[in-house]
Amino acid sequence: MSDLLTSALDAVGRGWPVFILGRTKRPLANCKACRDTNPVEHDPAACECLTCHGFYAATTDPARVTAMVTQHPRGLLAVRTGAVSVLVVVDIDPRNGGRLDTTLMPPTTAVATGNHGWHLYYRHPGHPVLSRGLPGFPGVDIKADGGYVVLPPSIHPVTRLPYRWLRVCGRVNEMPPRLRDAVSQPVEPRPGPAVATTAGGCGAGLMAGAGGISSPAALLDAHLAAVARAQEGRRRTTLYGAARGVARMVGAKALDTATAIAALTDAGQKAQQSERDIRKAIAGGFQAEGVPL
Numbered sequence: 001m002s003d004l005l006t007s008a009l010d011a012v013g014r015g016w017p018v019f020i021l022g023r024t025k026r027p028l029a030n031c032k033a034c035r036d037t038n039p040v041e042h043d044p045a046a047c048e049c050l051t052c053h054g055f056y057a058a059t060t061d062p063a064r065v066t067a068m069v070t071q072h073p074r075g076l077l078a079v080r081t082g083a084v085s086v087l088v089v090v091d092i093d094p095r096n097g098g099r100l101d102t103t104l105m106p107p108t109t110a111v112a113t114g115n116h117g118w119h120l121y122y123r124h125p126g127h128p129v130l131s132r133g134l135p136g137f138p139g140v141d142i143k144a145d146g147g148y149v150v151l152p153p154s155i156h157p158v159t160r161l162p163y164r165w166l167r168v169c170g171r172v173n174e175m176p177p178r179l180r181d182a183v184s185q186p187v188e189p190r191p192g193p194a195v196a197t198t199a200g201g202c203g204a205g206l207m208a209g210a211g212g213i214s215s216p217a218a219l220l221d222a223h224l225a226a227v228a229r230a231q232e233g234r235r236r237t238t239l240y241g242a243a244r245g246v247a248r249m250v251g252a253k254a255l256d257t258a259t260a261i262a263a264l265t266d267a268g269q270k271a272q273q274s275e276r277d278i279r280k281a282i283a284g285g286f287q288a289e290g291v292p293l
Helices: 003-013 032-036 062-071 177-183 216-229 235-251 257-270 275-288
Strands: 018-021 076-080 087-092 110-112 118-123 140-143 148-150 164-166
Touching: 003 018, 003 062, 003 076, 018 062, 216 235, 216 257, 235 257, 235 275, 257 275
Parallel strands: none
Antiparallel strands: 018 076, 076 148, 087 118, 087 140, 110 118, 110 164
């Protein structure tokens, strides 16, 4: 067996779902059938294709993993992070000012990345954890729900250096309370125009400036307006696209889930979509963005 396949099967043995990236660290392209299928009618998580849809192809099936590596022996191995693998990975990039803070990040299973950084593997806390920058720590990202990281012995596409396991600790440890609190913090809002939040008003459920969105109301209106403008035959697809955009707002804490669902449902009804198609579009959009409903 190749080193890549050996590592892939070892990860599967830990219960980690893995998949293959292209040599540039980007997900492999979807097959023509998946590209041509209406996204509203095609659930990435249920797709049977071997490598389509990025981390949705991640699997713990040794036969599928072996087939992936056999088809793409020069690809990069990756593990899907988050609740699905019970992993939260702290990604430290010294090039962007990232540093290891041992008071916050105690020893655990770790990887030296191919770009001179580190990946620290911790157990997922059991509640949703966004993949984003670690608040207050430049150059440090959290890879959790909706994310993935590259595994050894993959070769970094720029430096041509391998990812390597470090002999710091052989266990994936729990996060200490301080780190768990840090990764669970809501996205820090940036100052932005005030948005009305009177109960029942058009701004209800919107948080001004959250997640760097200066005007959540305007952004939500833009997504809904796209559905209203869509021509017949494109309305389901457009509603799905709007659901993905609105899901990103929810993930950024710029909009609450209940308001998002209500707004998208109303837009779908005005676009003369069936209740079933509306539910599928919303569920598919949120799932594609890794945002729980």
